[in-house]
Amino acid sequence: MIATKIPNGPIQEKWTQYKATSKLINPANRRKYKVIVVGTGLAGSSCAASLSELGFQVDVFTFHESPRRAHSVAAQGGINAAKDYKNDGDSIWRMFYDTVKGGDFRSREANVYRMAECSLALIDQAVAQGVPFAREYSGYLSNRSFGGVQVSRTFYARGQTGQQLLQGAYQALIRQSAVGNVSLHTRYEMMDLVVVENKAKGIVARNLDTGEISIQEADAVVLATGGYGKIYYLSTLAMNCNASAIWRAHKRGAHFAAPSWTQFHPTSLPQMGDYQSKLTLMSESLRNDGRIWVPKKEHDPRAPKDIPEEERDYYLERKYPSYGNLAPRDISSRAAKEQIDSNHGVGPMKNAVYLDFKDAIARDGKAAIEKRYGNLFDMYKKITGMNAYEQPMLISPAAHFSMGGLWVDYELMSNVQGLFVLGEANFADHGANRLGANSLLQACVDGYFISTHTIMNYLAGETPNVKIDQAIVSNLKKETENRLAKLLAIKGNKTAEEFHKELGILLYTKCGLIREKPILLEAKSQILALQKSFYKDLLVPEGQQINFELEKAARVEDYLELALLIVEDALQREESCGAHFRKEYQTTEGEAKRNDEEYQYVSVWESIEKNVFKLHKEQLEFEYIKVSERSYK
Amino acid sequence: MKLTLQVWRQASAKAKGGFEKYALEGLDENMSVPEMLDFLNEKLIKEGKDPVAFESDCREGICGQCGIAINGHVQSPEKRATTCQTHLRSFRDGDEIHLEPFRAAAFPIKKDLCIDRTALDRIISKGGFIGVNTGQAPEANSILIGHETAEAAFDAAACIGCGACVAVCKNASAALFTGAKISHLSMLPQGKLESKTRVQQMVAQMDEEGFGSCTFTGACEKVCPQGISVAHIVTMNREFWKS
Numbered sequence: 028m029i030a031t032k033i034p035n036g037p038i039q040e041k042w043t044q045y046k047a048t049s050k051l052i053n054p055a056n057r058r059k060y061k062v063i064v065v066g067t068g069l070a071g072s073s074c075a076a077s078l079s080e081l082g083f084q085v086d087v088f089t090f091h092e093s094p095r096r097a098h099s100v101a102a103q104g105g106i107n108a109a110k111d112y113k114n115d116g117d118s119i120w121r122m123f124y125d126t127v128k129g130g131d132f133r134s135r136e137a138n139v140y141r142m143a144e145c146s147l148a149l150i151d152q153a154v155a156q157g158v159p160f161a162r163e164y165s166g167y168l169s170n171r172s173f174g175g176v177q178v179s180r181t182f183y184a185r186g187q188t189g190q191q192l193l194q195g196a197y198q199a200l201i202r203q204s205a206v207g208n209v210s211l212h213t214r215y216e217m218m219d220l221v222v223v224e225n226k227a228k229g230i231v232a233r234n235l236d237t238g239e240i241s242i243q244e245a246d247a248v249v250l251a252t253g254g255y256g257k258i259y260y261l262s263t264l265a266m267n268c269n270a271s272a273i274w275r276a277h278k279r280g281a282h283f284a285a286p287s288w289t290q291f292h293p294t295s296l297p298q299m300g301d302y303q304s305k306l307t308l309m310s311e312s313l314r315n316d317g318r319i320w321v322p323k324k325e326h327d328p329r330a331p332k333d334i335p336e337e338e339r340d341y342y343l344e345r346k347y348p349s350y351g352n353l354a355p356r357d358i359s360s361r362a363a364k365e366q367i368d369s370n371h372g373v374g375p376m377k378n379a380v381y382l383d384f385k386d387a388i389a390r391d392g393k394a395a396i397e398k399r400y401g402n403l404f405d406m407y408k409k410i411t412g413m414n415a416y417e418q419p420m421l422i423s424p425a426a427h428f429s430m431g432g433l434w435v436d437y438e439l440m441s442n443v444q445g446l447f448v449l450g451e452a453n454f455a456d457h458g459a460n461r462l463g464a465n466s467l468l469q470a471c472v473d474g475y476f477i478s479t480h481t482i483m484n485y486l487a488g489e490t491p492n493v494k495i496d497q498a499i500v501s502n503l504k505k506e507t508e509n510r511l512a513k514l515l516a517i518k519g520n521k522t523a524e525e526f527h528k529e530l531g532i533l534l535y536t537k538c539g540l541i542r543e544k545p546i547l548l549e550a551k552s553q554i555l556a557l558q559k560s561f562y563k564d565l566l567v568p569e570g571q572q573i574n575f576e577l578e579k580a581a582r583v584e585d586y587l588e589l590a591l592l593i594v595e596d597a598l599q600r601e602e603s604c605g606a607h608f609r610k611e612y613q614t615t616e617g618e619a620k621r622n623d624e625e626y627q628y629v630s631v632w633e634s635i636e637k638n639v640f641k642l643h644k645e646q647l648e649f650e651y652i653k654v655s656e657r658s659y660k
Numbered sequence: 661m662k663l664t665l666q667v668w669r670q671a672s673a674k675a676k677g678g679f680e681k682y683a684l685e686g687l688d689e690n691m692s693v694p695e696m697l698d699f700l701n702e703k704l705i706k707e708g709k710d711p712v713a714f715e716s717d718c719r720e721g722i723c724g725q726c727g728i729a730i731n732g733h734v735q736s737p738e739k740r741a742t743t744c745q746t747h748l749r750s751f752r753d754g755d756e757i758h759l760e761p762f763r764a765a766a767f768p769i770k771k772d773l774c775i776d777r778t779a780l781d782r783i784i785s786k787g788g789f790i791g792v793n794t795g796q797a798p799e800a801n802s803i804l805i806g807h808e809t810a811e812a813a814f815d816a817a818a819c820i821g822c823g824a825c826v827a828v829c830k831n832a833s834a835a836l837f838t839g840a841k842i843s844h845l846s847m848l849p850q851g852k853l854e855s856k857t858r859v860q861q862m863v864a865q866m867d868e869e870g871f872g873s874c875t876f877t878g879a880c881e882k883v884c885p886q887g888i889s890v891a892h893i894v895t896m897n898r899e900f901w902k903s
Contacts, residue, residue, distance in 0.1 A: 077794040092715065093781050095821055096723045112801065148797070155797035157790045157844065157851050159805075159814040166804030184814055190722055191817060198789035205785040213778065236770065265717040302691050304698060307720045406721065409738075409745045475794045522705050524698065568705055572672070573713050573771045576705065 029631060029645045032436045033137045038123075038651050042141045045437075049480055050487035057082035058208065059491040062482060063230055063245040065217045065272055067094030069189070069196050069467060070450030071251030073474030074482075076199035079207040081479060083486075086243060087200070088215045088232055090267060090578075095197045098253055098265040099470060102189025103310035103403070104173065105181035106153075106467040108146035113170055117178040119143045124652060126465060129175045129355055130430070130458020131605035131621065132654045133285075133629065135647065137437060138455045142465075145472040150182055152475060156195035160184050173463035174311055175355035175659070181464045186310050186402045192467055196474070216578065218507045220248065220276040220446065221495065227276075227446035228495055231507050235578065238571025240507050242500045246491055247445040247482055250276060251474065254429035254451035256289055258586045258593070259539070260531020262426035263295050263308040269582040270589050273433050273452050281441040282643065283632045284434035284454035286589065287596035290461055290606050291540050293359035295425030296410060297379035306425040307410055309382075309403055311463040314352045316387035316396065317420070319343050319363075321380050325370040331381055331419050342366060350659040357460040357606045357619075358659060360424035364540045365617075367423070374421040383419035424540060428466060430457045430606065431596075434631045434645070438481035439473060445489070447482055449473035454629065459605025511571075514580045519564030523580040526561050530554070530583070530590055538597050543610040547598045554594065555638070558587045592632060592640055599642060602626045614656075623654055661687040661753050665700065667712055668760035669772055677769065679758065689749040693736075693759075694719060694726055696748060714773040719744040721885060724820035727827070728773050729760050734828040734883045742822065742885045762827035766834070766870045777823050779869040780837060786865040787858035788841040790851045803850055816844035818886040825880035825888075831872030836880040838862050839896035840888050846899055856903040863900055 034041045052060070061084040064075040072094055075085045091097060109122040122143035127134055150168070154160065160182050161169040170179040184191040203209040212232070219231035221242060229244040255270035256262040277283045294313060295306045320339045327334065342362055344351040354362070363380045366372065373379050388396050393416060397404070404415045411421070433441050433448040435455055440447050450470035457465065537550035567580045603612040603619035604626070612620045628644040635641050662685050670677030682700055691699070694716040701711035716726035721742040727735050728743050736746040751757060761769050766779040805813075817840075825836035842859050845851035874893055881890045 073794070080793045091717070092725065092777060093821065095781070096717055096725050098718065098723070100723050100820075101718045101720060110800070148795075150800045151797035152792075152794060154800040154803055155790065155792040155850055157813070157817070157848050159810050159817050159844070159848070162805055162807045162810040164807045166806050167801055184817075187722065187814075187818060190820070191814070194817060198784060199792075199794075201781060201785045202789040202791065265723065266719060267717050299690050300688050302688050302695050302699060304692075304695050305719050405740075406745075409721070409741055410747075412747075412749065479794065520706070522702055524702060566705060568708075568710055570710070573774065575713060575715075576701075576711060 029643060030436060031135065031645065032438055034437070038137060038140045041137050042144060046480055049484040052483055052487050054082050058084060060084065060486045061086060061245045061492070062247045062249060063088065063243060064249040064251060065230065066097065066251035066253060066452070067091065067197070067200065068097035068099035068251060068253055068450060069193055069470035070474040071097070071249070072193070072196035072200040073471055074249055074251060074449055074478045075209055076196065076203045077475050077479045078482065079203035079209045081483070082208065084208045086210050086212065086245060088212045088217060088230070088243070090214065090216045090235060092213055094200055094211065094213065095193065097193065098268055099193045099467065100190045101265065102467050103186040103308065104312040105171065105183035105188045105464040106192065106471070107173065107180050107464040108150045108182060108468070109143055109180055110147060110150060112168060113179045115178045117180050121178065122146065122180065125176045126456065126462055127458065127652050128657055129462040130460050131619065131657050132458065132623070132627070132649065133604050133647065134456055134458030136649060136651055141477070142456050142469055142472055145476045146468055148476060149468065149471050153192055153195055156199065158184060158191045158195045171312060172315055172353060174314060174353045174359065175350070175462045183312070186400065189467055192471065217272045218275065219503060220279045221503060222279045222443055223495055223499065225280065226444045231503050233507070236573055238574070240504055242495070242504060244495055246486055246489055247447065249447045249449060249478065249482070250433065250452050251449040252452045254432070255589065256426040256429055258531070258590060259289070259426035259535050260528050261298060261303065261306050261535070263292055263306055266305065269585070271582050271585045273448070274585040274589055276433060276441070276443070276446060278634050279443065280634070281443045281446055282434040283431070283592060284629050285431035285596065286632065287538065287593045287600070288430035288459050288606050289426055290356055290428040290430060291360040291424040292427035293356055293363055293424050294382060294422045295427070297374055297421050297423035298376060307406070308425070308427065309407060309420065309422060311356070313382060313400060313403060316399065317352065317382040317384050318386060319352050319380055319382055321366045321371040321373060331373070340371070347659045354659050355460060355462065361540055361608055363424050379421035379423045381419035382422045384415060385419070388416065426535070428461050430454065430459060430461055438484065439478055440481060440485065445485060447478055449478055459607055511577060511581065514565060514584065515567050515569065515577065517562065517565040517567070519566050521564040522566055523576060523583045526557065526565065527583045527586065530557060530586060533557070534590055534593065538594050541608050541610055542597050544598065547594050550594050551591065554587065554590045561587055588638060591638055595640060596630055596632065599630060600626055661689050661748060663687060663748070663751060663754070664756040666756065666758045667772070669712070670769055671771065673768055673770055687748055689747065691748045692719065692744050693730065693746045694744050712773065713771040716744055721745045722820060724822035727762055727822045727824055729762060729827065731758050734762065735822065735824045735885055740885055740887050762823055764826045764832035766832065767823060767826065777821070779871070780821055780823060780834070782869060783834065783838055783862055783865045784841065786861035787854065788845070788862060790845060791854060805848060809847060813844050813847045816840045816847070816888065816892050819888055820886060822885065824883045824885065826871065828879045828883045829872065830877065830879070831875060833874045834866050834871040835874035835893045835896065836884065836888060836890065838866050839892040842899055843892035843895040846895065855899055859896060859899040859903050
């Protein structure tokens with residue numbers, strides 16, 4: 028029942044073959060088709076702009092005031108591409124291998140290969156758009172290294188690579204809204220998916236300024252709505268990141284894959300107090316020069332500068348000598364958590380480890396470090412009030428990236444026909460752990476290069492502009508209206524924010540970096556209880572027009588359901604892999620222990636009814652890469 | 661920590677607005693300003709009152725969403741910081757703080773601290789891009805760009821579109837915002853070709869939206885969270901005359 032639609036033939040030729048044989052639509056006929064794109068981050072903007080350039084009509088929806096505010100803007104470190112500009116042995120093949128291994132052999136080979144393959148053209152595209160990547164003095168593009176690899180394939184624009192790439196995609200989108208076929212709807216939230224005979228035919232949208240609910244029709248729908256790490260409340264994500272678009276699509280039939288695979292980023296700033304609303308990420312690129320350590324002594328009260336060299340434990344360098352401080356994210360995060368849990372944590376709440384630039388500054392000089400990371404050090408100072416040139420940074424793991432998301436086939440289409448899911452919102456390329464600088468890449472290639480071909484291929488088989496039955500339209504509208512009215516009518520005594528916080532702590536402690544069966548079972552019943560209380564005690568202030576609390580309440584309602592599925596997913600996977608670490612399944616050295624015989628699949632969940640899910644499995648086959656124990660030692 | 665807030669409340673675009681006073685206790689000096697507003701809103705909701713409408717997203721100074729004026733300081737009393745990067749340690753215990761939306765004719769107030777800045781998107785739509793379609797790009801290293809040029813282009817491209825430059829300007833001019841984009845693109849070889857039409861159309865749109873003229877006071881550069889230099893306004897003017 029799981030049809031991945033991976034083309035036949037050698038992996039190097041699959042995508043070329045696909046493009047050569049996919050169906051096309053005559054340029055004059057393309058304008059008859061309309062595609063809805065939800066989300067204006069890198070994936071959404073690039074897809075919408077590219078479709079419009081091809082001649083399709085595109086309706087773009089974002090809850091933001093401007094498309095440029097989408098959270099791709101916050102990615103700092105860089106974007107990978109197998110250009111091999113460093114002559115250090117990089118190739119599409121090596122990038123493919125690194126990514127599959129980095130994902131702990133839980134991703135789909137053909138998709139990963141294609142991402143590596145498309146990475147080359149993506150850098151060309153971004154440069155042509157005017158993205159000011161870092162350059163050598165000779166004028167050539169510069170690269171740096173990121174975690175989990177031994178080559179330098181990361182392109183970057185200081186510590187604001189996501190912002191610069193998004194500017195490129197945003198400008199391409201805005202250009203199309205002026206001269207092409209894009210019509211832009213800002214401050215609109217997708218409340219539901221319109222599915223007619225298992226085909227996505229539009230969305231239910233709410234104008235967040237007026238409260239008006241409308242049905243927007245189209246011949247295909249693209250969801251590029253990002254990840255759901257914010258479900259953990261404290262995360263590196265923006266305040267408004269949410270799961271609602273994909274969750275509502277899930278409830279309309281789209282399968283959800285690997286929901287429990289959430290990446291915890293190792294170099295976030297630690298929580299400083301209860302009032303805190305989010306955690307700020309410091310780019311992983313800092314690990315190129317910073318050394319991570321904790322005091323060897325438990326509960327060491329000394330200031331870092333008073334701890335002599337021999338009393339420091341550079342635990343990543345000790346445990347993983349060949350990758351050291353650049354060990355992949357899942358491993359680095361878990362190692363930090365272990366240090367913190369075993370009383371070696373530092374900082375005011377003892378919930379952090381040190382990232383120290385003392386040696387790098389002594390080696391390269393302060394000016395060189397300032398040049399590389401100046402804006403990150405400034406940001407650190409703004410947030411914490413501390414100077415990282417003089418004392419080590421405090422860092423801690425935080426919920427960051429969703430490897431899971433809506434299940435998609437090779438065409439990035441969900442099992443609901445005509446529903447395409449791009450970027451972080453889908454499950455596809457990262458397996459159980461994403462490598463640094465691959466998320467910007469995936470969002471971009473999904474949007475610019477892949478979806479354009481696959482959407483055209485789909486539309487070529489569809490009759491354009493089929494009107495939806497009015498009875499269906501008015502029913503769907505009613506459903507959303509009733510749902511919001513119900514939330515407003517509860518009039519309890521607890522805010523949506525309070526529910527979200529409670530859910531976040533519950534998930535972080537019970538289904539976070541380290542998981543185990545009895546605790547997961549506990550989490551399950553607690554989430555159900557919290558959900559019950561939500562419908563009894565929620566308090567949302569009145570009003571349909573500009574009511575941020577109502578927006579929040581609807582998103583938290585969805586989070587409570589998704590949380591259950593996350594726990595369910597973590598429970599069924601009785602192995603450890605990548606970011607999913609089950610305490611019961613570890614090697615004698617404390618590393619993740621996979622069980623390939625039984626669990627070499629992607630969990631694919633079907634929504635049966637509220638809180639009831641059915642598991643399907645997409646078996647993963649590794650034809651080109653030998654599945655092995657993932658070692659970074 | 662205790663603070664007294666004077667917050668601009670305005671029910672809708674057409675309603676008359678005014679400051680309302682809120683006394684807050686139990687604040688932490690490490691809270692950011694939006695976190696303080698969260699704190700206030702939780703309290704207001706529990707009291708059955710309408711919470712303060714304000715927009716804030718990334719909370720790390722890059723999305724450009726949260727900007728308000730704090731005691732008349734656009735974005736922040738701190739240097740080169742956004743509202744979300746402003747923490748209560750910037751104030752003294754017991755201070756009274758005024759919070760109000762950015763003020764400019766081209767940025768109509770929607771509710772309380774929320775404003776409409778889509779005028780900035782419309783300026784970009786008039787040429788704030790390089791007209792390359794997906795698939796047309798040549799090999800990246802075939803366009804050589806010197807290190808200094810790439811860095812200077814980045815300095816201009818770093819704009820977060822927050823509108824602080826407009827809000828602080830006595831003329832409500834968008835010259836720094838527009839100049840930065842024109843400068844970023846015209847500096848690069850791949851952006852030069854469209855320089856003429858770009859500058860003419862973007863400047864015209866700036867006027868069309870009701871932004872004022874630039875009298876070069878330099879106030880914008882001082883409040884810009886990304887420290888974008890007024891030199892880009894000079895570049896814009898030069899490009900304009902050249903065209």
